[in-house]
Amino acid sequence: MKEEIIHGDCLIEMQKIEENSIDLTVTSPPYDNLRTYNGYTFDFEGIAKELYRVTKQGGVVVWVVGDATVKGSETGTSFKQALYFKEIGFNLHDTMIYQKNSYPFPPVNRYYQQFEYMFVLSKGKPKTYNIQRCETDPRWRNKTNKSSTQRNEDGTTSGLKYETGKDTRKLDNVWKLNTGYMKGTPDKVAFEHPATFPDMLAERHILSWSNEGDTILDPFAGSGTTLKMAKKNNRNYIGIEISQEYIDIINKRLET
Numbered sequence: 468m469k470e471e472i473i474h475g476d477c478l479i480e481m482q483k484i485e486e487n488s489i490d491l492t493v494t495s496p497p498y499d500n501l502r503t504y505n506g507y508t509f510d511f512e513g514i515a516k517e518l519y520r521v522t523k524q525g526g527v528v529v530w531v532v533g534d535a536t537v538k539g540s541e542t543g544t545s546f547k548q549a550l551y552f553k554e555i556g557f558n559l560h561d562t563m564i565y566q567k568n569s570y571p572f573p574p575v576n577r578y579y580q581q582f583e584y585m586f587v588l589s590k591g592k593p594k595t596y597n598i599q600r601c602e603t604d605p606r607w608r609n610k611t612n613k614s615s616t617q618r619n620e621d622g623t624t625s626g627l628k629y630e631t632g633k634d635t636r637k638l639d640n641v642w643k644l645n646t647g648y649m650k651g652t653p654d655k656v657a658f659e660h661p662a663t664f665p666d667m668l669a670e671r672h673i674l675s676w677s678n679e680g681d682t683i684l685d686p687f688a689g690s691g692t693t694l695k696m697a698k699k700n701n702r703n704y705i706g707i708e709i710s711q712e713y714i715d716i717i718n719k720r721l722e723t
């Protein structure tokens with residue numbers, strides 16, 4: 468298996484990766500200037516183009532991102548990035564939501580900010596889609612009647628709206644995941660990084676959009692969540708991280 472952890476700037480390091488060689492990228496860049504990560508910045512447009520170049524035809528990039536609020540207005544950087552990915556050739560396959568169950572107290576004029584976007588981008592149609600499933604709600608498990616059919620715009624019905632009569636069904640595209648200290652991962656050392664995403668987020672995407680033996684990239688590897696889940700699920704991986712402090716965390720996590 469290929470297991471590569473690279474200390475460096477992802478724009479430069481990705482240029483060394485062969486074109487059309489990556490099956491799946493699961494990554495989360497620095498969001499606006501919410502956190503400085505030891506002062507490092509990144510060139511979004513250059514990195515987006517490199518991601519397109521290295522991704523195989525049918526490969527997928529999962530871009531997990533949120534927006535900062537500056538002078539009372541959300542920046543909208545996440546949307547701008549999604550539209551830029553489309554402009555350079557990616558297909559915006561799905562705009563998914565990562566819903567957190569721990570979040571800070573909001574300002575008086577706002578609701579609790581509970582989510583981030585997970586933009587699922589594909590180079591052409593996704594070549595792999597192992598759609599993950601969950602337990603069917605007991606209300607639908609034994610039901611086969613017509614009230615659960617899909618209503619079309621012209622008033623006719625077709626297909627089933629819910630997968631009735633089955634023990635499991637497709638997941639929704641809103642994923643409510645455990646976050647917070649010792650909830651997103653059992654690896655204590657990971658919490659020395661200020662902004663990890665949960666193990667389950669990375670694992671579900673890896674299972675969804677790749678197969679065993681495929682190559683997974685994380686150009687903003689942070690504490691190494693994507694790399695750890697790739698290893699666990701018998702995928703090759705390449706992780707790039709600019710901060711030596713976080714590379715040390717990755718190495719410790721991957722030892723366990």
Ligand SMILES: C[S@@+](CC[C@H](N)C(=O)[O-])C[C@H]1O[C@@H](n2cnc3c(N)ncnc32)[C@H](O)[C@@H]1O
Pocket residue numbers: 475476477478494495496497498504507508509510660662663664665686687688689690691692693707708709710713
């Ligand atoms: C949001 S964090 C990623 C966290 C990761 N998903 C995890 O679960 O641990 C973004 C990471 O990108 C790194 N970074 C920022 N600019 C970079 C660059 N130009 N090249 C590589 N890494 C960079 C930061 O040091 C930070 O660790």
